[in-house]
Amino acid sequence: MIGAIAGDIISSVFEHYPIKSTHFPLFTRHSTFTDDTVLTIAVGHSILKKENYAGSLKTFGRKYPYAGYGTAFFMWLQSPESTPYNSWGNGSAMRVSPVGFAFDTVAEVLQEAQKCAEVTHNHPEGIKGAQATALAIFLARTGRSKENIKQEIASRFGYDLNRTIATIRPNYSFDISCQGTVPEAILAFLEPQ
Numbered sequence: 001m002i003g004a005i006a007g008d009i010i011s012s013v014f015e016h017y018p019i020k021s022t023h024f025p026l027f028t029r030h031s032t033f034t035d036d037t038v039l040t041i042a043v044g045h046s047i048l049k050k051e052n053y054a055g056s057l058k059t060f061g062r063k064y065p066y067a068g069y070g071t072a073f074f075m076w077l078q079s080p081e082s083t084p085y086n087s088w089g090n091g092s093a094m095r096v097s098p099v100g101f102a103f104d105t106v107a108e109v110l111q112e113a114q115k116c117a118e119v120t121h122n123h124p125e126g127i128k129g130a131q132a133t134a135l136a137i138f139l140a141r142t143g144r145s146k147e148n149i150k151q152e153i154a155s156r157f158g159y160d161l162n163r164t165i166a167t168i169r170p171n172y173s174f175d176i177s178c179q180g181t182v183p184e185a186i187l188a189f190l191e192p193q
Contacts, residue, residue, distance in 0.1 A: 018172070043095050058082070
């Protein structure tokens, strides 16, 4: 979770202004946590306290109403109902990291990632993005090689992980979809530095 939170804070100043270089300050005076940190902590809380995901997301989200939620999530957050809204956005993947750390089998990780995602992101792409992210974290945590992680994620989820950051970077732009961000994020981890 610390890595997810640090990544959120570091990238907060670049979200709508992407950079195409690996040379940038990690923290600036404008760096701040966003909705992704709030919801990651909510997911961790749900797991530790054995509470339902929707309840924790609403509790934490309402404590930080100006953290930068998307419009549909913000409407869900304020609603007395907890009906999912069929999102395919990457929010489900952004908050799921605690699942990859808290569960001990592939089956448990996939099941919990789906449960965590589908309270809001019940579109197949929203669930798939959360599952792929949680599984990649689980596989890394349990000592799998980068090649094994690449093969498992690509075969299970159909993501094209045979590209390179150098080929993606020139044309990549701001994207909120799971299908447009999760494979790229996994590639950024997998590529040798």
